[in-house]
Amino acid sequence: MSDIRKRVGSKGTTYQVRYPSTKTKSGYAYATFNTMKEARAFREDAAARQSLEAASQPLSVSEGVQIWLDVCEKEGRGGRSPVTTYTLKTYRYRAEIIKAYDWPKPLNELTAPDVVEFRSWLLKNHSRDQARKVLSYFHSMVLELVNRGQLKHDFAAGVRVTAASRYDEPVQIPTEREIHQLLSAADRLANHRNQQIAKTWERYRPMLYLAVDSGMRPQEYLVLPRENLTDRGVTVDRALDAGGKHISATKTAAGRRFIDLSPDTIDMVKHYADHIAPPNKFDLVFPTANGTWLSSNNWRRRGFQTACVEAGLVEEEEIDGETVAAPKYKPYDLRHFYASMLIANRVNLKRIQRLMGHSDIQTTLNIYGHVIERVEWEEQEQTCLIASMSRKSCGKSVASSP
Structure with a gap:
């Protein structure tokens, strides 16, 4: 039988739910909440208790990766269609890279610093592009398991490898x-x-x-x-x-x-x-x-x-x-030309995203941001600071002042 116990400590008042569990030697497990309302809801929600128990069981990274691969192949992540056979081969290849790392803990005990160490290992042993993709797949796996109640939280959030540096050359676009x-x-x-x-x-x-x-x-x-x-x-x-x-x-x-x-x-x-x-x-x-x-x-x-x-x-x-x-160009550069013409014709950015078939508007901005900036700069009134200050002065050049 479940019960709720009020606890008062240095961090304030919390409410602890004690409920029957076959996963512990004592026959009971515990969950703590900040409010009585949350504790009561949990006590009545058997599914939530099962998810919590599942998230508390040791789960290796290899097991988590296999669950994720099975979902990609048979169900599709997040309601999407299952991936193609060729794409699944790519996923499996990068999954092997994830499993090749010497993980120090079970998956459900990992923290953000552990993922940072994994990122460092990737960057030392693989190309930057490969490291970025593998880390992205790892994060996708974590999110899938969180949604399924097998992990408590997304401990990999915010740990990433950026796709490119600010010094990279922009895409080459035909005139x-x-x-x-x-x-x-x-x-x-x-x-x-x-x-x-x-x-x-x-x-x-x-x-x-x-x-x-x-x-x-x-x-x-x-x-x-x-x-x-x-x-x-x-x-x-x-x-x-x-x-x-x-x-x-x-x-x-x-x-x-x-x-x-x-x-x-x-x-x-x-x-x-x-x-x-x-x-x-x-x-x-x-x-x-x-x-x-x-x-x-x-x-x-x-x-x-x-x-x-x-x-x-x-x-x-x-x-x-x-x-x-x-x-001078590749067939894919015609696609860049098409996007540049949409931008030059002031087509709405969301419509450009749809026409290009980008799932994320950030992709559109990452690839064509420099084109958008150039078009906006060409159409804007030039606002040179010192020149504008000079126009507002009483005829004396600011630059010539001592």
Whole structure:
């Protein structure tokens, strides 16, 4: 039978609930609360007592990691869909890094300083990017177990490895002039006198226009289904997994979105899909001759890089002592261009987040913050401090004062 006992100590008055438990030698367990109301609620709540008992039992880090992996594979974290097979492989690889650390205590006895020590170990033994991702996965595991009542609190909160330093280079974004050059190059290649080149660019040209006009990720437009095209734009709801071997849903729910397209782009893409693309069981807009999807490597090397060379968008690089011409941009940079145009056109930041398929607006700000600042600076009235002080003075320059 449960009872409540009032305790008065140096920290004030608390209320201790004693309740039956099979987990202790005495047959009773205890929980302390700051108010009588909380104590009574706990006494009546059998589920809360079971969660507390579960959280008090020793749980190794390896066991916690396995619970988390099972949830990711079979249920999906936080109500999300289960992860793809390829993503699960990545999770398992990083889970092995977590388990490789010599944890000093059971999982439910760890504290923030223990996680800080783990972070130091990661940074000494792995790249900064790898350390950041592994620590993020560890925190995700802790949160999952807290939500399931197997841990009492999130002791890993606030311990992280920042994604980048303030000295990192911002993303490289093509200019409008360079995009015009690139699209013009695609037009020329599609109308080339060499029939083989022209036939190849029947597919690459609408693909390039779509990439510029939509900001889609390459792994999204490479497996775009015909049914997702409308007279207004395109729905994005599937993508290649990171291994490029399977079509899956977009990585996050935020990746599923609708994007408006220019009429010319819609006409070009629909014409190819309806009149030129070979039949295929995946309903692909841009299938290969055998009805499967184009690999991202082939698109980059045979399509995009060819267009860059044709457009003169190359840079000189020194490789093994020789100077060679290399493409100035990568296919993903078209996505950055799309975002920069949204920013330049003063599109609402939340809408930019949705159109880019970012699950967190902080991602949008981290990648494009410098573009937002530049656009705002160009449109604002310049507010040079000393100059404004001079204008308000009685004709005498502040800078010339002794």
